[in-house]
Amino acid sequence: MSTAAPALPAAEFDHGAELHVPELYQPEAGAAHSVATLDDIGPSEIAFYREHGYIAVREAFTPAEVASAIAGVVDLIMGKVPAFTGITFEAGAKAILPTLSPEQRQDAVRKVWFFVNHEARLKAISHHAKVLTVVRKLMGDREPEMFQDMCLVKPPRLGREKPWHQDHAYFDYPLGTPVVGTWIALDAATIENGCMQLLPGRHREGPIVHFQRRDWQICDNVILGTRSVAAPLPPGGMLLFDGLLPHGTPHNASANRRRALQFHYAPAGITKTTAEERMKHFGSEGKNVSC
Numbered sequence: 636m637s638t639a640a641p642a643l644p645a646a647e648f649d650h651g652a653e654l655h656v657p658e659l660y661q662p663e664a665g666a667a668h669s670v671a672t673l674d675d676i677g678p679s680e681i682a683f684y685r686e687h688g689y690i691a692v693r694e695a696f697t698p699a700e701v702a703s704a705i706a707g708v709v710d711l712i713m714g715k716v717p718a719f720t721g722i723t724f725e726a727g728a729k730a731i732l733p734t735l736s737p738e739q740r741q742d743a744v745r746k747v748w749f750f751v752n753h754e755a756r757l758k759a760i761s762h763h764a765k766v767l768t769v770v771r772k773l774m775g776d777r778e779p780e781m782f783q784d785m786c787l788v789k790p791p792r793l794g795r796e797k798p799w800h801q802d803h804a805y806f807d808y809p810l811g812t813p814v815v816g817t818w819i820a821l822d823a824a825t826i827e828n829g830c831m832q833l834l835p836g837r838h839r840e841g842p843i844v845h846f847q848r849r850d851w852q853i854c855d856n857v858i859l860g861t862r863s864v865a866a867p868l869p870p871g872g873m874l875l876f877d878g879l880l881p882h883g884t885p886h887n888a889s890a891n892r893r894r895a896l897q898f899h900y901a902p903a904g905i906t907k908t909t910a911e912e913r914m915k916h917f918g919s920e921g922k923n924v925s926c
């Protein structure tokens with residue numbers, strides 16, 4: 636019987652390793668408003684979401700569910716599902732990747748994506764009945780359909796920033812579609828290791844022009860001088876946020892892991908629009924703006 640290690644997927648790298656200026660992430664004192672569990676989300680929390688663009692939940696998933704999700708992610712990274720290839724490594728890991736063992740590769744990955752049909756443990760999180768109930772309420776009682784799944788790994792020291800952006804700027808859904816993002820901490824997410832930072836209420840201002848800089852992002856000049864709200868979360872904690880809420884995460888300069896799952900939902904049956912239509916709202920052409 637063969638005992639050979641599973642073949643590792645071919646390496647794809649993120650496009651850049653450029654660092655951000657620290658002033659881009661200046662959270663106010665005090666963390667984001669949060670509730671204890673998903674069961675605590677009633678009409679007043681839904682009203683809070685409409686006004687501020689987010690709800691943070693400290694204990695959305697049990698330690699057993701978090702352990703099962705981590706095991707699923709690690710199996711994908713270690714190449715235990717041969718048909719799965721959705722792994723992007725940090726550009727900063729290019730030189731060292733060939734020297735790393737499969738175990739060490741975990742701390743060189745930027746993201747793992749489009750995995751739900753390969754990993755039942757992760758699909759179970761994305762289709763968790765309590766999550767779907769809350770997302771349905773946030774969409775005004777429309778049936779949610781999950782359309783994007785990711786694990787954002789942001790490894791110790793190497794984990795690059797995700798610059799400030801609105802998620803809707805990435806999705807070809809008509810403006811006005813109630814896109815809901817969910818972000819689930821698998822490790823403790825702290826300001827130091829790159830937890831989510833938000834600009835509450837700014838989703839109500841509509842689309843912001845994005846530019847291709849360190850990523851597809853809001854121009855740094857729009858953010859500089861703005862105080863954010865940080866959303867630190869324990870493992871199993873969850874953030875639900877509006878597709879137009881500006882958010883970003885700084886570089887992980889710490890020695891600690893910061894793995895998180897992110898799922899996006901839109902109402903089932905929505906007809907998609909085109910990239911051209913999206914760019915009319917989120918692109919800069921014709922708007923006399925520069926970055």
Ligand SMILES: O=C(O)CCC(=O)C(=O)O
Nearest residue numbers: 787789797802883884895
């Ligand atoms: O987890 C992160 O670092 C940021 C995730 C995010 O905002 C995104 O991928 O849209």
